[in-house]
Amino acid sequence: MKPPNGMHGESLQIESQRQQAARLADCGEFAKSVELLRRANAKWRNDASLMSDLASAYVRLPDFKKAERCLSRLLDVHAGNAEVLKFVAELRYAMRHVHGALDAYELCASVEETTTAGWLGAAAIQERMGQLEAAAESVRKALKRDAGSERGRYLQSFLFVRMGRWGEAEQCLCDLLGSGLHDREIHWRAGHQLAAVLDRQGEHASALQVLLATKQGMEHDYAAEIKAARATFLFKSGKIRQLMEELTPRMLEGWMDGAEAGFPAAVLAGHPRSGTTLLGSIVGRHSQVSCIEETACMENQIFRSVFQKDSAEPKLFESGYLAAVTAGARQQAQRGYLNAIRQFSHEGAKSSDLIIDKNPMLTQFLAVALRFMPGLKMLMMLRDPRDVCWSCFQHPAGVAVSNVSWLSIEDTMTSYRDIMEIWLRLREMLPTGWLEVRYEELVKDTEEVSREVVDFLELPWQACTQDLQTQETTIHSPTYAEVAKPVYRSAVGRWKAYEEFLSPHMKVLESSIQSLGY
Template identity: 30%
Template sequence: MGNHPDTGLATRRSSNYLFARAWAEGRSYRTPAPFVRALKSHPLVSQGSLSRLLQTAAEAWNRLDYQRSIDTLERAARLDPANAAIHLELGRAHGMRYDYAAAEKCFEKAVRVAPQKAEILAMAGVHCRNFNRYEMAKNYFERAIREPKASTDTFVKLAELYERFHFLKEAGALVDRALETDPGCALALLARARLYRSTGNLEEAERLGRLLVSNKDPSAWSTCIRGWYELGAILDRAGRYDEAMAAFLEAKALIRPNAGEFLAGQRTAHERLKEAEANISADVLRRWHESSAALETPRRLALLGGHPRSGTTLLEQVLDAHPDIISAEETSVFFETYLSLKRGLPQDALMLTVLDSASPPTLKVARDGYFSAMTNFLGADIGGRLLIDKNPSLTGLVPGLIRVFPEAKFLIALRDPRDVCLSCFMQPLPLNQVSAIFLSLEGAVEEYGSLMGVWRTMAARMPNPFLEVRYEDVVQDLESLSRRVLDFFGLPWDARVLRFDEHARQKLVRSPTYADVAKPVFKGAVGRWRHYQKYLEPWVGKLAPFIDAFGYA
């Protein structure tokens, strides 16, 4: 998860995408060193001119002028057609704009002109993975490992993808090949520990976990952090909760020195959410809701929101098994829709100002653009089906959804706030503006209060239909809960939703809980917080209003 500076909300995006990363982190773009080295080919213009073109492309992307950015990159590729790096960047740009066919063409050009194929194929795989085309990524990684100079890391990256595709035997074989080449490969050891844990071999998993965290090599810092997280998960699974908490705290301690600027950014995000709470009244929401008559034919759209780690992935998989529903999992599409409304306004414009200033023609363009992007992302015609945008991070942007889609419905996943905060704390997330606040249980509680506080305020004010669903009720009686949700959406009963695990095994799930949702419902995650009650105790008072309001007292 990343955090968008304009909304203060999390959005899943490519952590390596150089233009999007600069845009999302609110800083100017500079050509990274590997890219500069790649420019030393034989272009038709000077390297200085080519660098200026790339800078122009980056600046256009930062202004959200995506087409100009892509056009400029295409010009650069024509001027230096033997530069594989430029073709890779152009493919990545197309992928970030949901044009996956164009992305693939660019990646294939990069492979053709590259003297060393293995690295370029692997990078294409990384880019595809980062813009969520895992099937494409798998294809490039599979081609990469067939090259003579394929790295051990490439074998491990493919193994991680195979895990997501539920090819555990094949994943294990790839990890073994990596370890045969390099017995000390930290990424391979980490993957093997995770595979041992997933198959219940906790003794071997722990042995490898402790081996990872004993590595004092500064270059292995990142893998050591992941090793502590994995060791924490192993010990938690073994019921050794104090030792598990100690492992998680070791991981946090290694990350914390680098988290200062991200924590400051998240505090700003919380302030903006408070401003939205204060300024967007029930009258404003009602006015926006009633504006639907000025828009086109109503769309069938629902947000599946709530706080992260509240069971949204399970609900999505259940509902996606219904033939009249199609779901999209944690895309950045609506964040981009919101930003399109902000063009021409000051950078620090309030959410109310941005949304209130949108004219009907602007809203129509935004609506069409959203569904067009979603169609491309899904790779399927939405048609007359109900589109469920599953994205907990959009919960704080509910007013924006009401403004652009006054006809939208809202399905909000709830879970015991103590379990939610504990689960967020335990996740091995890369450091960014959202994950930084989960470096402590206190921060996790603060984040929960901010996001779900906005939801409670808007739920009381908005005229749109909404339904709150508790995770604990889903796992207790899936059929009754499913019937209730389908009735809310006006859809007929279909027993396939009860076999959601079979459906999930046939598709790729992007959430960290991809392994769990491919299994039948289980109740093991309910009340997990009790194992760590003494660690939560100092902060649980701040959760009391939500524990009471959501029925967990």
């Protein structure tokens, strides 16, 4: 939370403590940062900024139980402060405490009667939880306060999409895009969503036209961010490609010699839009599994074990450096990783559960991960490269290092080829410890493929695929809306509707199509 303006005396002392704690955390001294903030909170017991900082520090440590205790006390002291309520909601959501986040947003809506933030925050969570009617009611309340709210109007149109009310969704999105939007994020989200609605209605030419115009607008509106993200992506990809060229089967064999039997985690990876969310939602129903989605736990804990911070230095992707990593650093990474990712486990999860770390972004990182966690099993999701690339290009993703290539179809295909070449190279050198799962086979015979996966994970069979459309937990993957439906096959071969557009670039994918058996 921001400090108050015009600080004097005691306020300056508090701000000094906050800044010192932030510097400690930036240097990797997370425990010292927490201790400093804990002492400051004992001295200034009711200061909202210190209480908020301590809660955030516990999340970063990570210790979610202590973070939640801080948030509960913050609510006790500052329950009528709308800014505090929004902070509590956001931090709870970051910890995947969705019901608590929803409670805080609804309380915010009752306290702050002139703005839309509380109701729209509640609506976004309700929609993710599959409570579409409740979400629509929250949006209605927000728009009653501010009929021109761009975010509110976008959420209203998205709920029409989720409900399959295509005509209303199209009209709402067209009205929104034609109203002279000021929020650039809402602009690109609405453009992507309109293209998706037109696609679902079979208007492929119009869908492509809207999609290309939206991508072009993003290139203009986010020019500086895109330039920086592309530079970072190219540098990171180059370092990983260099590492894969340096690695040999003998090196990997030496790393795997240190593997402990029964490491209690497995990675579910693959290229984004390959079906990882679907497989994760199926396997995650097993009573001995906790499927955790889309966290940075593995990378951050590896970084901390060698660099004492949540970011990597380029030398991490050098085979010589990896070979010299000490046993102590590897053990620290493993302990830190298991502690961090278990913080995200759903209510009722057991400490003995097998962790499924579902994160397609880890595909590029697997070689490094195996150096620190050689007992890690790998589930690799595969899907027709043409369907994957079209799905990525069509997906409403913002500007980030991980998806900046999705702004053009040629870059999308090139990035796909490069990422999957990492996996193809890795599987050549690893005789065991991995299982490839094809999306097309999963949707065709869900139970048979699920049995194969459960067997690979050395778990007893359970009816994991039963009643898949019933949403038992909140899914945090970007593709959460799609797996809330029964298993369907209509996404197989969807690229063919855009074959004329894709054909001039298809040569980029030839090697991937052949190598992956498509």
